[in-house]
Amino acid sequence: MIEFKNVSKTYSNGTHALKNISLKIDKGEFVFIVGSSGAGKSTFLKLIMCEEKPNGGDIIVNGKNLSEVKKHDVPYLRRTMGIVFQDFRLIDNMTVFENVAFAMHIVGASTKEIHKRVPYILGLVNLKKKANCRPSELSGGEQQRVGLARALVNNPKLIIADEPTGNIDPALSYEIVDMLNEINRRGTTILMVTHEHSLVKHFHRRVVEIHDGTILADSAEKQEVRHEG
Amino acid sequence: MKANSFWYLLKEGIKNIWNNRTMSFASVGVLISCLLLTGAAVIFSYNINCAMKTIEGNNSIRVYMTQNLPTLSAIRVGEEIKKLDNIDNCKFIPKDDAIQRYMDILGDKDGTMLQGMTGKENPLPDAFEVSFKDLSQYKDTSERIKKISGVESINDYSDVAEKLTHLDRLVTTVGFWIILLLSLVSLFIISNTIRVTMFSRRVEISIMKSVGATNWFIRIPFIVEGVIIGLISGLVSSLLLITVYDKMISSVASILLFAPIAIESIAWIITLAFIVAGTLFGALGGIISISKYLKNEGGEIVGW
Numbered sequence: 001m002i003e004f005k006n007v008s009k010t011y012s013n014g015t016h017a018l019k020n021i022s023l024k025i026d027k028g029e030f031v032f033i034v035g036s037s038g039a040g041k042s043t044f045l046k047l048i049m050c051e052e053k054p055n056g057g058d059i060i061v062n063g064k065n066l067s068e069v070k071k072h073d074v075p076y077l078r079r080t081m082g083i084v085f086q087d088f089r090l091i092d093n094m095t096v097f098e099n100v101a102f103a104m105h106i107v108g109a110s111t112k113e114i115h116k117r118v119p120y121i122l123g124l125v126n127l128k129k130k131a132n133c134r135p136s137e138l139s140g141g142e143q144q145r146v147g148l149a150r151a152l153v154n155n156p157k158l159i160i161a162d163e164p165t166g167n168i169d170p171a172l173s174y175e176i177v178d179m180l181n182e183i184n185r186r187g188t189t190i191l192m193v194t195h196e197h198s199l200v201k202h203f204h205r206r207v208v209e210i211h212d213g214t215i216l217a218d219s220a221e222k223q224e225v226r227h228e229g
Numbered sequence: 230m231k232a233n234s235f236w237y238l239l240k241e242g243i244k245n246i247w248n249n250r251t252m253s254f255a256s257v258g259v260l261i262s263c264l265l266l267t268g269a270a271v272i273f274s275y276n277i278n279c280a281m282k283t284i285e286g287n288n289s290i291r292v293y294m295t296q297n298l299p300t301l302s303a304i305r306v307g308e309e310i311k312k313l314d315n316i317d318n319c320k321f322i323p324k325d326d327a328i329q330r331y332m333d334i335l336g337d338k339d340g341t342m343l344q345g346m347t348g349k350e351n352p353l354p355d356a357f358e359v360s361f362k363d364l365s366q367y368k369d370t371s372e373r374i375k376k377i378s379g380v381e382s383i384n385d386y387s388d389v390a391e392k393l394t395h396l397d398r399l400v401t402t403v404g405f406w407i408i409l410l411l412s413l414v415s416l417f418i419i420s421n422t423i424r425v426t427m428f429s430r431r432v433e434i435s436i437m438k439s440v441g442a443t444n445w446f447i448r449i450p451f452i453v454e455g456v457i458i459g460l461i462s463g464l465v466s467s468l469l470l471i472t473v474y475d476k477m478i479s480s481v482a483s484i485l486l487f488a489p490i491a492i493e494s495i496a497w498i499i500t501l502a503f504i505v506a507g508t509l510f511g512a513l514g515g516i517i518s519i520s521k522y523l524k525n526e527g528g529e530i531v532g533w
Contacts, residue, residue: 049439072443079441089436102433106442108234154440 001027001158001189002048007057009043009213017043019213020057027157030181030190032200035210041193044210045160048191049081050074062157079107082151086163088143090135090150096122097131100149107154121149125179141172148179152188159183161192165199173199234446242453245426252422253458259418260462260510261469263411264503268470270404272499276489277397283487289318289360290371291384296354298379303355306379310359315370317362324353354381412510419458419514423451427522434522444523452515459511463504470503471496 002025009018017040025031035041046052047059050066059066062080069077090099100121101114109117122128125145135143144164151159161180165173177192177199184190194200200207209217246253292310294303304321311319328351346352361370371383427434437447475492482489 075438075441075443075446077441078439081441083439089432089439091433091436102436103440105234105237106437106440106446110233150436150440 001025001029001062002191003058003060004047005058005060007047007054007059009040009047009052009054016213018047018054021210021213021215022057023208023215023218025189025191027189028184028187030184030203030205031192032203032205032207033191033193033210034195034197034200034207035216039210040213041210042162043213045162045191045193048158048160049083050077079154080157082154082156082159084144084147084151084159084161084164086166088135088140088147088167090143090146092135095132095134096127096138096146096149099135099146100153103150103153117153118149121153124152124182125149139172140168141175144168144172144176145179148176148183152183156188158189158191161190163193163195165194165196170196170198174202177203238446238449239453241450242457245423245430245450245454246457249422249426249429249454252425253454256415256419256422256458256514257462257465259411260415260459260507261466263408263415263510264462264466264507265470266411267404267408267506268466268499268503270400270408272470272474272490272495274397274400274404275495276487277393277400279490280485280487281393281397289358290374291322292357292359292374293381293383294355294357294379295381298355300355302379306377307357309377310357310374313370313373315361315363315366316359318358318360320358322356322358324351324355327351327353327356415510416514416517419455419511420518422458423454423515423518424522426454427451427519447523448516448519451519452512455511455513455515456508457511458514459507459509460504461507462511463507464500466507467500467503470499 002023004021004023006020006022007018008016008020010016021040021044033041033044043052047054047066048061050069053067061077064077066077091102094102097118100118104114104117119128119131122131125148127142127145127149130138130142135146138146144167147164151161159180164180165176168176173196180190180192181203207217207219208215292306294306298306300323307319307321310316325347328347331353359374361367371385374380374383434447471492478489478492
């Protein structure tokens with residue numbers, strides 16, 4: 001699904017965000033990306049989203065080498081992904097329904113499709129009853145579930161969650177990750193960046209730790225070593 | 230682009246205008262002023278051309294006799310004029326007829342305004358309306374008429390045509406710079422209006438980019454916003470110009486020496502031209518601001 005081969009990224013100000021990293025994430029995996037601020041996690045996500053280009057190495061997403069993807073094809077690549085932001089990024093003057101439908105309008109879905117799909121997705125995140133509410137009328141956890149619904153609505157193969165529990169109560173964090181787990185169980189690959197070690201420990205999923213632009217630890221490799229041993 | 234997307238983007242563009250109505254209103258105002266000035270300059274220039282053609286087409290001059298020249302002497306001057314080679318026609322216009330004509334022009338039928346200027350008190354001289362056979366000898370024949378004793382002056386329309394040409398050139402030049410300046414101001418105001426909408430919607434734009442919206446999908450509502458601003462400005466300004474011109478012409482037509490352009494013949498041209506110009510300005514304003522934004526700060530997903 002995602003493969004980084006000796007990828008390096010240095011910004012124009014001289015910051016070495018990623019240093020020769022290699023990583024492979026298979027289809028259907030759930031991976032936690034952990035690391036301190038400035039470790040290179042955001043750059044890692046930006047490279048997957050084609051927001052930035054690497055200075056060296058190859059990135060393959062959904063079988064496509066990103067260095068070969070032309071600028072005008074980037075939007076179509078992004079349609080195969082869904083993003084969940086830490087700060088929810090909901091549009092205040094739109095209802096919950098409209099916020100989710102917004103993502104479908106962008107891909108040119110018909111009104112009929114939107115009216116069929118959005119209630120279904122809102123049902124998945126337990127927000128069907130709040131479809132006509134504004135984001136300001138929802139709790140942090142609910143707002144993040146709307147963000148999750150928006151990321152899911154176009155049926156992406158990959159969900160990138162950038163610290164999705166960073167702005168909500170710790171008790172509700174488990175609820176969000178539970179939902180991501182459920183989505184993953186249905187076959188969607190999940191890439192979740194987080195700072196919360198308790199969550200990582202609780203869910204027993206693959207953990208990739210980035211530190212100072214390099215991969216410090218990858219639980220998948222440890223397991224392989226253990227199996228080989 | 231799918232029809233679903235088209236209608237959605239059209240609605241978004243209209244929504245932008247409403248949400249940003251103060252700036253939209255200002256843009257419409259500036260664009261109307263620009264279009265009105267442009268239209269007024271063009272119509273003025275058009276009418277000057279009309280006047281020049283009327284004058285050029287009229288190959289006659291007015292020859293005025295010296296004040297208090299007896300009518301018999303005046304008729305003798307007329308005979309001398311007729312003897313010149315290049316004279317096609319020479320018509321005597323007594324001073325009583327001339328004052329009467331002024332009364333008609335001024336709508337002073339009972340002579341209240343020009344009271345005391347008729348009969349012996351008439352300040353106007355007798356005159357001849359003289360037309361030439363060959364216009365290329367215009368200057369030469371005029372000079373020869375001036376030399377005839379009893380002739381005070383001649384009304385040489387070639388001077389008027391020259392003055393009108395100068396005026397037309399002046400209007401064209403000044404009009405061009407004013408229009409250029411106002412066009413730039415309009416473009417600046419429209420693109421700024423749209424920029425304000427863009428900044429207020431930067432999170433939306435960022436979300437759009439993250440879920441795979443193409444740059445054209447992001448651009449279209451802002452272009453629609455500009456086009457609607459332009460369209461409204463075009464319609465309002467053409468309506469204003471047509472109404473004002475019509476009123477103005479109907480009140481001054483009787484004192485003009487030429488037939489001004491009839492509003493019926495130019496109304497649809499003005500409307501069409503203004504709508505096209507307004508729409509182009511609006512679209513251009515929208516394209517400039519959104520392209521600049523997407524190239525710089527709006528090119529990235531905000532906050533990453």
